Amino acid sequence: MSEDYTSMWEGLGLDLAGHDALLEVLGNGYQDIYLAQKDRPEGMGYFDFVMSEVHGLRIKELLDEKAAGRKVIGSFCVFVPEEIVQAADATLVGLCTGADFAMDEVEKLLPRNTCSLIKSAFGFKLGKVCPYLETSDMIVGENTCDGKKKSYETLSTLVPNLYVMDLPQVKSAEARALMKAEYLRFKGAVEDLTGITIDAARLKKGIEIVNNKRKAIYRLSNLRKADPAPISGLDALLANQIFFYDNPVRFTESVNKMCDELEKRIEKKEGVFPEKAPRILISGCPMAVPNWKLPWIIETSGAVIVGEESCVGERGTRNLTDDNWDTEEELMEAIVDRYFKVDCAIFTPNPDRLEHIEEMVKTCKADGVIHYGLQFCQPYLMESIPLEKALEEKNIPTLRIETDYSMEDVGQLKTRVEAFVEMIK
Amino acid sequence: MKHDIMNELQRIMEQNIADIEQAKAEGQSVIGFYCLYSPTEIAVAADAIPLPLCGTNNNPIAAAEEKLPRNLCPLIKSSFGFAVTDTCPFFQFSDIIIGDTTCDGKKKMFELLSRYKTTHVLQLPQSQDTAMALSLWRSELERFRKIVETQTGVVINDDRLRAAIRLMNRERGARKALMDVNKDKPAPLAGSQLLEILFKAGFLADKKKGISLMEEVIVETKNGAFRSKDLRGGSRKRILLTGVPVGLGSDKVVKIVEQSGADVVAFENCSGYKQAFFVDEKTDPLDALAEQYLATPCSVMSPNNGRFDLLKEMIQEFSADGVIDLTWMACHTYNIEAVRIAEFVQETFGMPILHLETDYAESDTEQLRVRIEAYLEML
Numbered sequence: 114m115s116e117d118y119t120s121m122w123e124g125l126g127l128d129l130a131g132h133d134a135l136l137e138v139l140g141n142g143y144q145d146i147y148l149a150q151k152d153r154p155e156g157m158g159y160f161d162f163v164m165s166e167v168h169g170l171r172i173k174e175l176l177d178e179k180a181a182g183r184k185v186i187g188s189f190c191v192f193v194p195e196e197i198v199q200a201a202d203a204t205l206v207g208l209c210t211g212a213d214f215a216m217d218e219v220e221k222l223l224p225r226n227t228c229s230l231i232k233s234a235f236g237f238k239l240g241k242v243c244p245y246l247e248t249s250d251m252i253v254g255e256n257t258c259d260g261k262k263k264s265y266e267t268l269s270t271l272v273p274n275l276y277v278m279d280l281p282q283v284k285s286a287e288a289r290a291l292m293k294a295e296y297l298r299f300k301g302a303v304e305d306l307t308g309i310t311i312d313a314a315r316l317k318k319g320i321e322i323v324n325n326k327r328k329a330i331y332r333l334s335n336l337r338k339a340d341p342a343p344i345s346g347l348d349a350l351l352a353n354q355i356f357f358y359d360n361p362v363r364f365t366e367s368v369n370k371m372c373d374e375l376e377k378r379i380e381k382k383e384g385v386f387p388e389k390a391p392r393i394l395i396s397g398c399p400m401a402v403p404n405w406k407l408p409w410i411i412e413t414s415g416a417v418i419v420g421e422e423s424c425v426g427e428r429g430t431r432n433l434t435d436d437n438w439d440t441e442e443e444l445m446e447a448i449v450d451r452y453f454k455v456d457c458a459i460f461t462p463n464p465d466r467l468e469h470i471e472e473m474v475k476t477c478k479a480d481g482v483i484h485y486g487l488q489f490c491q492p493y494l495m496e497s498i499p500l501e502k503a504l505e506e507k508n509i510p511t512l513r514i515e516t517d518y519s520m521e522d523v524g525q526l527k528t529r530v531e532a533f534v535e536m537i538k
Numbered sequence: 539m540k541h542d543i544m545n546e547l548q549r550i551m552e553q554n555i556a557d558i559e560q561a562k563a564e565g566q567s568v569i570g571f572y573c574l575y576s577p578t579e580i581a582v583a584a585d586a587i588p589l590p591l592c593g594t595n596n597n598p599i600a601a602a603e604e605k606l607p608r609n610l611c612p613l614i615k616s617s618f619g620f621a622v623t624d625t626c627p628f629f630q631f632s633d634i635i636i637g638d639t640t641c642d643g644k645k646k647m648f649e650l651l652s653r654y655k656t657t658h659v660l661q662l663p664q665s666q667d668t669a670m671a672l673s674l675w676r677s678e679l680e681r682f683r684k685i686v687e688t689q690t691g692v693v694i695n696d697d698r699l700r701a702a703i704r705l706m707n708r709e710r711g712a713r714k715a716l717m718d719v720n721k722d723k724p725a726p727l728a729g730s731q732l733l734e735i736l737f738k739a740g741f742l743a744d745k746k747k748g749i750s751l752m753e754e755v756i757v758e759t760k761n762g763a764f765r766s767k768d769l770r771g772g773s774r775k776r777i778l779l780t781g782v783p784v785g786l787g788s789d790k791v792v793k794i795v796e797q798s799g800a801d802v803v804a805f806e807n808c809s810g811y812k813q814a815f816f817v818d819e820k821t822d823p824l825d826a827l828a829e830q831y832l833a834t835p836c837s838v839m840s841p842n843n844g845r846f847d848l849l850k851e852m853i854q855e856f857s858a859d860g861v862i863d864l865t866w867m868a869c870h871t872y873n874i875e876a877v878r879i880a881e882f883v884q885e886t887f888g889m890p891i892l893h894l895e896t897d898y899a900e901s902d903t904e905q906l907r908v909r910i911e912a913y914l915e916m917l
Contacts, residue, residue, distance in 0.1 A: 224873040224895070226609070256664040259642045262840045263874035277840070279668050282639040283661045287677050291663070291670045461645040461659060489868070494607045495646035515607075 118169045121176065125248065128241040135214065135242045136168060139403050146409045150345055152385050154378070156371025157348050163355050167402070171358060172244045178204060179248070184307050187249030189234060190257055191429035191455060192280055194448050197300050199361070200319030201307040206245045207357025208234060208252070211401035213518045215240030222267050228489045229518040230401070231260045238271050245358070249274065251306050253299075256280050257459045258492055276302055283461055284453065293449045300445070316444040320436040326361045329368035330430045336375045337419050338477055341384020342392070343375040346418020347408050348385075353425050354402045386417040391537050394477055396422035396470050396500075397485035398493050399429070404518060407485055410527050416534045420477040422470050423485070428456060431469075458492035466496070467503055474509055481510040481537040483530070488517045510537050540763045543755055544734075550747055551738050558631050558743050561587060567690045570632030570655075572617065572648075573640055574808040574834055575662050577827045579817070580682050583702035584692040587743045591635070592626035593617035594737075594785030596898035605650060611866040612897040613782065614643045621654050628741065629655070634689055636682065638662040640838045641871055658685050666832055666839050676828035683824070699823035707816055709745050712752040714814035719759045720803040721856055724774060726759040729792050729802025736809065737785045774799060775917050776857055780806040780849060780879065781864035781872050788898050791864055791906065798911050804856040806849055807864075808836065837871035845875070846882050853887055860889065860917045862910070867897040890916060 122132055143164060163171065175185050184203040186193075189210065198205040213229065214236035222239075223232055237243035246252065254265035254277040269275045279295050281288030300311055309315070333352060336343055352368055359367075378384070393416045395408065400423065408418055422428060434451040438444050456465040474482060482504055486494045497513050504511045512533040516522055562568060567586040571578060578588035598619025599612060605622065606615055620626035629635075635657040637648040648659050660678045663671035683694050692698075713736060719726055735755055742748040758764065777795055779802050784792065792802050805811055812834055818826040835844030853861065861883050865872045873895060880891040892913040896902055 222877055224870070224876075226868060227870065227874065256840060259838070259870040260874065262664060263837065263871050266841055267874065267877065279663070279665050279670075281661065281674075282645060282664070283659070285661065287674050288661060291668075291674055294670045295668075458646070459642070461639060462649050489609065489870070491607070491610065491642040491868075491870070492646060495610075495643070495649075498605060498607070499650065 116169065118173065121173060122168075122244060125172075125244050126241060127244060127247065131215070131240050132168070132242045135212075135240075138212075142403050142405070146405050147347060147351070150347065150385070150412075152383075153348060154344055154371055154374050156367070156374045157344075157351075159367040159371070160348070160351050160355055163359055164351070164402075167358065168244050172248060174360065175204065175206070175245075175248050179250070184250040185248050186303070186306075187246055187252045189253070189261070190255045191424045192255050192257065192452055192457075193253045193278065194296060194299070194452055195323045195361075196316065196319040196434055196448050197296070197303055197311065198319070199322045200311045200315040201303045201309045203303065203307050204360075206249065207401065208246050208249070209237040209243040209401070210234045211404035211518070214242060223264055226489050227260050227264065228487045230399070230487060230490075231264050233401075233518060235264070235268065235271075238268070246272070251276055251302070253278060257457065258490065260489070280459070282459060289449065289453050292453055293445070296445065296449055296452075311441070313439060313441040313444055316441060316448075317436055320434045320444065320448070322361050324433045324436065325365045326356065327430050327433055329365045329372070330356060332372045333368055333375070334420065334427065336372055336379060339379045339384070340392070340478065341382065341388045341390065342386055342417045342419060343378040343384055344371075345385045345412055346393070346395070346421075347405060347412055350400060350405070350408055350418070350421060350425070351402075353421060353430070354400070356430065357401075357425070391416040391481070391534050392419045392477065392479045393417065393534075394420045394422060394470070394473055394479035394482045395426070395485055396482055397497065398487040398490055399424035399426075400485070401425060406518070406520070406523065407483070407514060407516065407526065410523065410530050411483065411534075414527065414531045414534045416530075416537075419479055420473050422466075422473055424457070427469075427473065428466075458496045463496065467500060470500070470504065471507065471509070474504075479509075481512065481533065483533070484511060484513045486513065486515045488515055540758070543751075543758055543763070547735065547738055547751060550742065550751065554742050554744070555627060558587060558589075561743065562631060567633045567686075568631045569686065569689070570629060570635045572636070572644065573638045574812060575638045575640065575831055575836070576636045576660055576682065577679065577831050579699060579702040579706050579823075579827055580679065580686050580694065582705060582745070583694045583698040584686045584690040586686060586690050586692075587631075589628040589632060589743070590740050591617060591628050591632070592620045594783075594789075594898075595620070595787035596900075598623045598625060599898065606647065609868050610643050610647075611782075611869040612788070612899075613866055613869075614647050616788075616898065618647050618651060621651055634658060634685070636660065640836065641869070643868070658682070662838070663832070664838065664840055666844070667841070672828060672832060675832045676824060679824055679828050696823050699827070700819065703817045703819055703823055703826065705745055707819065709749055710813055710815060712749045712756075713739075714811075716752045716756055717804065717811060717814060719756055720801075723776070723857060725765075725776065725801045725803045726762065727755075727764050728796060729777075729779070729805075730789060730796055731764055733784065733789055733792060733805070733809070734786060740809075774801045775859045775914055776801055776803045778802075778804045778806060778849075778853055778856060778858035778861045779810075779864060780845075780861055781876075782866045782869055783807045783809040784864070785809055790898075790900065790903060791862065791894060791896070791910070794903070794907050794910050795862070795914075798907065798914055800860075800914050803858065804852050806845075806852050808834070811848065811852060812836070837875045842875065845879070849879070849883065850886060853883070853889075860913065861891045862913070863891055863893045865893065865895045867895055
């Protein structure tokens with residue numbers, strides 16, 4: 114990190130010793146997993162810089178924004194509509210959930226057999242090591258899965274500013290009405306927080322900012338279809354992860370700039386992996402920073418990841434919000450329409466997801482699918498079994514992985530992934 | 539007398555199977571229910587038979603694990619296992635199945651279950667308080683009514699619904715009165731006996747038979763037919779069991795408590811006191827059903843303040859000396875809520891709680907026994 118941020122972290126109430134330890138692990142992991150890759154696009158330099166300053170410069174920017182009167186809203190889920198946040202000149206940030214921390218403390222409040230993602234969110238709070246959480250003026254939880262829904266009840270005793278959004282579980286007209294009512298309530302809460310009345314013009318602006326960010330990511334996804342792949346799956350995942358943290362306008366520019374470079378690479382048939390390297394689509398649970406374990410195992414086993422059917426990936430970013438409307442009411446409907454399409458496993462039934470995976474296998478020219486399920490995440494684990502069967506019936510080789518954030522199973526996973534890569538070669 | 543009643547119950551249970559077969563042969567529909575949230579009144583109002591479905595036995599779990607993740611709650615695995623092995627007569631009898639989007643495990647299991655039998659899943663809201671929750675649930679019950687109408691060919695008008703509510707209120711009233719006998723000290727009915735009677739009566743297609751049997755049991759317990767005064771003793775600790783539902787086959791914790799010299803005097807769960815509610819007979823019947831059933835204080839709701847209120851009331855009324863909070867393995871909602879329930883009981887009554895997480899298998903019986911005995915010792 115270029116500057117000394119100690120006093121800033123102290124001001125946020127972080128535990129400096131714990132935070133230093135976390136940054137050291139993060140830095141070492143980044144060195145070993147990211148910087149050790151060969152032939153990375155130059156454009157990744159920007160993302161390397163963002164990562165190196167993820168708890169530094171970016172937090173300083175957020176604090177400067179706050180000093181200038183902007184609000185920061187933290188979120189754990191892609192169902193929180195960023196358009197509404199941007200419309201109120203506020204900033205949405207993803208909260209830390211990608212690594213085990215302070216597990217002894219966490220397991221006093223949550224059962225041991227809760228998924229890593231939820232335990233991690235608690236660990237970062239209890240260990241006082243997440244500057245994003247401490248910077249947030251409002252933290253948004255959502256009734257998605259059982260684990261999150263119930264743990265927010267406990268989280269509300271740890272943070273003063275938790276707002277919980279209810280969500281439907283099926284895709285009926287009544288369910289959509291519930292989602293709309295909740296999005297309107299959220300809009301009201303954001304207005305109360307910021308003191309800004311969100312009108313049609315503001316919604317249009319919010320939609321434009323977020324759509325542009327999505328378009329840039331789609332452009333990146335499209336370029337990954339080339340063989341040889343112009344960028345590694347790890348690097349593309351990083352861009353998808355930073356999607357949740359960075360200033361959206363700057364992020365959009367940086368992704369587009371890198372895409373210009375990737376286009377040139379493709380013209381010259383340059384890639385990060387040799388031509389005809391086995392191509393993998395990852396599907397399943399989200400991977401937040403620094404949860405790079407499985408992609409790292411895959412890409413050090415001779416295969417390249419060409420797409421992520423995940424909340425940190427296409428499930429979260431696909432579908433633009435239609436801004437071709439004039440009134441606030443119509444624009445809110447458009448926002449609801451866009452998010453109601455998200456094919457998360459919390460919905461029952463959720464047939465769109467299988468179709469989407471098949472479509473991604475085709476467009477990304479994937480040779481196989483690796484399903485990534487977080488241990489104890491019932492919605493995704495339950496879906497993975499019939500999904501695997503359905504994909505295999507269509508001659509799409511599928512490997513089902515169930516893991517957590519610990520490193521204990523790396524050797525075992527590596528063996529399984531290598532065997533799978535060998536099989537699909 | 540106790541033996542007479544239990545024999546009578548056994549006889550009625552056997553007769554029940556024959557009764558249902560005959561009713562089906564005569565054209566009556568059977569509707570299978572997985573959860574307390576869906577009102578059985580809607581089936582009763584169409585002269586259909588509502589049946590709870592098997593899910594309290596360990597045997598079919600191995601078969602279920604061929605199609606479901608292993609780390610899923612035993613209740614879901616057992617329910618699904620009974621369906622795939624086709625070993626639950628009540629599942630066999632059911633023309634359609636009604637499920638609810640309660641927990642993640644169940645709602646995703648129903649997707650697979652629907653391959654075996656027509657399954658309609660009602661969308662239960664995840665909160666009881668939001669403006670939309672009640673109207674959403676009411677519209678789901680309206681849809682449920684149409685499903686049953688299509689199945690049975692009976693138009694369910696309000697009069698039929700009201701009559702069904704009155705009948706089911708009587709049944710719930712009898713169940714509650716039966717459970718309430720153990721407010722007496724010492725408890726006149728062993729927890730395992732109460733559980734067996736409630737469990738078996740729940741499967742009876744003829745609601746009136748069940749009601750009169752329970753009424754008979756109430757009279758007999760008061761006469762000391764089940765446990766004579768001297769056998770009961772006065773010093774047995776009174777335990778309230780809260781948490782997940784228990785039934786025959788999944789009652790190991792109740793048995794261990796009794797073997798350890800204490801009584802389970804009350805069940806704060808959906809096989810017990812969560813059924814002790816009363817649906818308003820005067821207002822619009824569908825409104826009344828929606829409101830009352832949505833208020834069921836299950837941990838799938840967030841927040842679930844009703845459970846804290848119910849626990850407080852029950853600990854007082856049943857003079858509980860201790861509380862055991864039971865969670866089936868991998869049931870996230872009860873498991874996560876357990877921390878706050880323990881805090882609440884400690885703060886309100888100065889009473890420690892014993893939280894147990896287990897499944898239907900017998901492998902941890904001795905370990906549970908050690909923990910339960912240590913807990914009873916502490917009280």
